[in-house]
Amino acid sequence: MLVCVKRVPTTGGKITLTPDEQEIDTRFSGWTVSPHEECAVEGAVRIVEAHGGTSTVLTLGPAAAEEQLRDALAVGVNDAVLLETDGSEWDPEETARAIAGAVAGLEADRGPFDLLLFGNEAADTADHQVGIRVAHALGRPCVAGAKALELRDGTAVVRREAPDGGWEVVEAPLPAVLTVKEGINLPRYPSVPGRIRAKKKEIHRVAPERTGGRVRKRRLVLPPERKEQAEILGHGPEAAPKVVEVLRSLGLVR
Amino acid sequence: MILAYVDHRDGAPDDASLEALTLGRTLAERTGWPLEALVVGRAGRAAAEALGVHGPAVVHVAEGDGLDGPYAPQAWGAALAEAVRAASPKLVLSPGTDRGHETLAHAAAALDLPMVANCVDISPGEPTVVLRQRWGGTVLEEAEADGPTILCSVALHAVQAQPAPAPADPEVRPFAPPVPEEAFRVRVIDRVEPDRGGVSLAEAKVVVGGGRGVGGPEGFRVLEELAGLLGGAVGCSRVVTSAGWRPHAEQIGQTGTRIAPDLYIACGISGATQHMVGCRGAKRLLVVNEDPEAPIIAHADWVVLGDLHEVLPAVVAAVRAATQD
CATH class of the missing domain: 3.40.50.1220 (TPP-binding domain)
Known part of the structure; x- marks a missing residue:
């Protein structure tokens, strides 16, 4: 199993931008892995628990992304690969090329991965394409948006959301690429021994070749904020009659 | 030319595709480029009629044994890629749905062309400048993209779908794109109908x-x-x-x-x-x-x-x- 993750800022209640309008201000927040990818990591660990084998986590990002790799090692991923960049943003085409190149390199050493797992889209850029581009580069089938996964006789059986509600079932012969959505599983929390083990592991560093992208960020903009103030209906249970008035005004209560 | 990829259910275009088509029409008016649409599957011929009120001059219908069956993401992407090769549009638009993104990404990968997801506005040119959503729309990004064709998905509900002031009677142009066998390795093989008991969260009032x-x-x-x-x-x-x-x-x-x-x-x-x-x-x-x-x-x-x-x-x-x- 190979699982690819992306380091993204942790966002709380309000996002602010850096003065140069290039990044989200992270002075008062931390970093994390995109939610879909947290589930991809959990998925990789569960498959290895059920079927044997090993799992590897890979990210393309700055040296500090080691933190996200160690988070994955702490929940049971076996080893980690960092495609180290200077921290500037890579566009989805060059990101996919670098990952496909790294996968080819790893596979030359240790044989093919049965599954490459990605998040369906990253929390920050939501480009919706890196996993699919990697699948094309490697000539493998791809299933996006997996919300349930079972491996049967060399086939990945995937359930995903159908456009008009309900589910659709798709299959992909292994080796394959899957992009995962949150909800496919409930990620575990790392144990203390897991954290300690993760700290000691060596991270395999590779310098990716930057091939150049064709989509460039000019600047970030925050959409205009609304101006109206909320009406305070009251404090505690005494506000209940006011709430009923509101519900009545909306036709929800007679 | 601007090519809008339209997703449909048995010939009925989905709402998000009409949003993308509406943005396409706005851009066509701004640039003077013609607007055309693409649907996949023979059942899509029925969509052409519904699309007329939204203004495309031509509706291409990608047909063929495999394409007339259930959805196969890579094959749909290959059909779109073939339409792009044949018509060389400057801009391709897709709905900002899971399927829209998936089909567009397969086409972009097959064509080796840039794709920009979740656009709310586009200024075609050299470079093409887009305004797109990040963080689910909490932050907007102004970006520029280079390429003979730029593939863009239109963020959901960023544009209100509106019929054209003067409805057209689009020419329906069926074609049979060559789609490699391997593009059908992944295909929808079963459907599980939604549970209609109770009130669904997405539709609840x-x-x-x-x-x-x-x-x-x-x-x-x-x-x-x-x-x-x-x-x-x-x-x-x-x-x-x-x-x-x-x-x-x-x-x-x-x-x-x-x-x-x-x-x-x-x-x-x-x-x-x-x-x-x-x-x-x-x-x-x-x-x-x-x-x-x-x-x-x-x-x-x-x-x-x-x-x-x-x-x-x-x-x-x-x-x-x-x-x-």
């Missing part, structure tokens, strides 16, 4: 949502009771699903369900951006929270300050009393 402040799984009983009285559905924040208190299907957020009720009652939810992306579609927001500084209050229409476990039982009792009168 009233949603009662709970966050960390609910305190645990038992705490949701009073939310269920209120939702039941109002004919609504229960939802929750990501904290709640991560803790295992409620199933992920009830999560409202960037990585959960996007809701669009007439009223959203958010209880014990601080209002992280991840959550606010999911409830932005709510027409009205009533917040019940102990913390007057909670970020969600900036988005609220009405606020009750206090412990939800004291406020909600009183509201439930008052609603019952009102309905019994």
Whole structure:
């Protein structure tokens, strides 16, 4: 199993931008892995628990992304690969090329991965394409948006959301690429021994070749904020009659 | 030329595709380029009629044994890629749905062309400049893209679908793109119909949502009771699903369900951006929270300050009393 993750800022209640309008201000927040990818990591660990084998986590990002790799090692991923960049943003085409190149390199050493797992889209850029581009580069089938996964006789059986509600079932012969959505599983929390083990592991560093992208960020903009103030209906249970008035005004209560 | 990829169910185009087509028409008027549409599958011929009111001059219908069957993402992408090779559009638009993104990404990969997701506006040129959503629309990015053709998905609900002032009678142009066998390795093989029992979160007119402040799984009983009285559905924040208190299907957020009720009652939810992306579609927001500084209050229409476990039982009792009168 190979699982690819992306380091993204942790966002709380309000996002602010850096003065140069290039990044989200992270002075008062931390970093994390995109939610879909947290589930991809959990998925990789569960498959290895059920079927044997090993799992590897890979990210393309700055040296500090080691933190996200160690988070994955702490929940049971076996080893980690960092495609180290200077921290500037890579566009989805060059990101996919670098990952496909790294996968080819790893596979030359240790044989093919049965599954490459990605998040369906990253929390920050939501480009919706890196996993699919990697699948094309490697000539493998791809299933996006997996919300349930079972491996049967060399086939990945995937359930995903159908456009008009309900589910659709798709299959992909292994080796394959899957992009995962949150909800496919409930990620575990790392144990203390897991954290300690993760700290000691060596991270395999590779310098990716930057091939150049064709989509460039000019600047970030925050959409205009609304101006109206909320009406305070009251404090505690005494506000209940006011709430009923509101519900009545909306036709929800007679 | 601008080519809009239109997704359809048995010949009925989906709403998101009409949004993309509406943006395509605006851009066609701005640039003077013709607007054409592409549907996949023989059943798509029926879509051409429905598309006429939205203004494309030509509707290409990609047909063939494989393409007339159930959805196969890579094959649909290959059909779109073939249309792009044949017509060399400057711009390709897709709906901002899962399928729209998936088909477009397969086409972009097959063509080795840049793709920009979740656009809200596009200025074609050299370079093409786009305004696109990041963080579920909490942040916008102005970006530029180079390439003979730029593939863009149109962010959901960023454009309101509107028919053209003068409906056209588009020429329907069937074609049979060569699609490699391997593009059919992944195909929809089964469908599980949605559970129509109860009120679905995405379509509910009233949603009662709970966050960390609910305190645990038992705490949701009073939310269920209120939702039941109002004919609504229960939802929750990501904290709640991560803790295992409620199933992920009830999560409202960037990585959960996007809701669009007439009223959203958010209880014990601080209002992280991840959550606010999911409830932005709510027409009205009533917040019940102990913390007057909670970020969600900036988005609220009405606020009750206090412990939800004291406020909600009183509201439930008052609603019952009102309905019994």
